[in-house]
Amino acid sequence: MSQIIKIKDVAQYLDQEVTFQGWLYNKRSSGKLRFLLVRDGSETIQCVVFKGDVPEEIFDDATKLTQESALRITGVIAKDERSALGYEMQVKGLEIVSLADEYPITKKEHGTDFLMDHRHLWLRSSRQHAIIRIRHEIIRSAREFFDDRGFTLVDTPIFTPNAAEGTTNLFETDYFDEKAYLAQSGQLYGEAAAMAFGDIYCFGPTFRAEKSKTRRHLTEFWMIEPEMAFCDLEKDMQVAEEFITHIVKSVLKNRRNELVILERDIEKLEKIEAPFPKIHYDDAVEILKKNNIDFEYGGDFGGTDETVISEQFDRPVIVHRYPAAVKAFYMKRDDKNPDLALAMDMLAPEGYGEIIGGSQREDDHQVLLDRVKEHNLPEKAFAWYLDIRKYGSVPHAGFGLGIERTVSWICGLNHVRETIPFPRFMNRLYP
RNA sequence: UCCGGCGUAGCUCAAUGGCAGAGCGGGUGACUGUUAAUCACUAGGUUGUAGGUUCGAAUCCUACCGCCGGAGCCA
CATH class of the missing domain: 3.30.930.10 (Bira Bifunctional Protein; Domain 2)
Incomplete structure (x- = not known):
């Protein structure tokens, strides 16, 4: 495994292969691409999984990841203007630490009492x-x-x-x-x-x-x-x-x-x-x-x-x-x-x-x-x-x-x- | 304790006396650049609880429970 770093320090590792440990904040997909928003407590970064770049089982894992699943993710850091942070990861490896159950808090709005219960x-x-x-x-x-x-x-x-x-x-x-x-x-x-x-x-x-x-x-x-x-x-x-x-x-x-x-x-x-x-x-x-x-x-x-x-x-x-x-x-x-x-x-x-x-x-x-x-x-x-x-x-x-x-x-x-x-x-x- | 508002799918809400619905989330599928992605299909309900009015109640009435906002309270 490559060096484990915090997402907030990502700028120092441009073009290098690193590993993040964190949770899946959100996931989007498009055909043979999976966009994983990974949060590690220090920051959130988009990690891109392209089907042609990784073994089939890794792409399958990226597909089945649920919101807030814990994971270790490895890849090369690249600059990208399209990403909110300015950087993103081209994923090479993915380890699911634990697959999360259906997460109660969704991307839509919630009431205060519901959020306070959670x-x-x-x-x-x-x-x-x-x-x-x-x-x-x-x-x-x-x-x-x-x-x-x-x-x-x-x-x-x-x-x-x-x-x-x-x-x-x-x-x-x-x-x-x-x-x-x-x-x-x-x-x-x-x-x-x-x-x-x-x-x-x-x-x-x-x-x-x-x-x-x-x-x-x-x-x-x-x-x-x-x-x-x-x-x-x-x-x-x-x-x-x-x-x-x-x-x-x-x-x-x-x-x-x-x-x-x-x-x-x-x-x-x-x-x-x-x-x-x-x-x-x-x-x-x-x-x-x-x-x-x-x-x-x-x-x-x-x-x-x-x-x-x-x-x-x-x-x-x-x-x-x-x-x-x-x-x-x-x-x-x-x-x-x-x-x-x-x-x-x-x-x-x-x-x-x-x-x-x-x-x-x-x-x-x-x-x-x-x-x-x-x-x-x-x-x-x-x-x-x-x-x-x-x-x-x-x-x-x-x-x-x-x-x-x-x-x-x-x-x-x-x-x-x-x-x-x-x-x-x-x-x-x-x- | 008092005044007011609200309570419908996991969540946010619609339906105002006449077939209980949508979006999101979940599931299945499609898509090589998504930004709360999109699109198609699909499952999901004791309408807070109890009683009453009515041919018929999510809808009207009564009580209770819960929540929200405000007042009171707050060296």
Whole structure:
């Protein structure tokens, strides 16, 4: 057998005999010719079998190959303008590794529910390849951003003993006859880690048991959450905008072809450059009023509100200083107006909604203890968290980026369910 | 939980009260350059489930189930 190569490297082997290992993506035929589209995970190439060039049994094998059959195929690489890749293989040899059963996913259109039932096979299609590779680049560049700035990766637990804000939106599990909950954020542990290492981030799955049936919600999704000691809200927002700029630029540089496959409007992504507009909550409410949106001051923004606000700008917009009443207990209040929390949300353009939520944290022990009591939280369960404020407390801040919403925005998708290999949402636990 | 839509062949859909169909996929055959190849032939159905109206129901009515979209919910 000749040298086994990846299809993406085909240009280096012009006029040489090589072997691919892969799967049959599609097959066309014409008389004494068989056109085999072979995918090996790196790329897809057309391999041409001419009856006069190969032994009869090889031509018969090429004829009986079914979609997604596994194969090893050997031949000479030739340049060909008629082929989508620019190259194709003139086949000399073919080994069927396994003949596939009738494949459920055909070349015609399918409904989303059917495709989700066959998610394990759907991942083989070119569109899903493009999305998952962009997801990979987003995660790779996100880690690179923090790694290059000296952040330490400190991952946080998934089993947690207590519910920060009630248990209705948490998945409950049995932990040796004790109740445990799947984490909905690593942040509280991240704060402890920041006091140990200065700048840290965690990256892992988070779980929300909300019965949300919208294009923006999953029950299991991934968040990357930096936490920084000696950091205030202003610096927090600055890190966030530089972070997003870095991710978008990395995708544009390293996964441009995938964006083209997805027919993404690349010009819109090329406008993403720090600094981003940063508007006060009051200004955001003003925007809603100007657009005749019925909105009561003091509330949180709904999906439509977020879309209207983000549509005013050509890059992500950061809204800061929300009413403390609609935000979490651990957020520090604004000195200038104690009704406002030092919180910030970043809204993606084009109506993709909140991709980042962050804040400066309350660093005073007594104030935080009062908040825990106000929210009727179990003081004992939060003892370790309050400890952080007793032993060398400092101003600190951080944020969380939702990976799937970011992938959805950068890819220009209309639903987050395609942004994760095996999504979990309402009515979807299989495969 | 609420509001709206949908459920017909493996898949995507048509048939709106009167014979249950097409395209794709499968099978058989033809073709030396196909690009979701094309062409011919062929197999494939408890019309989501249960009940009701009617001479007659995929079609109208009721309930249930499932799915989709949205709202609510969403540190």
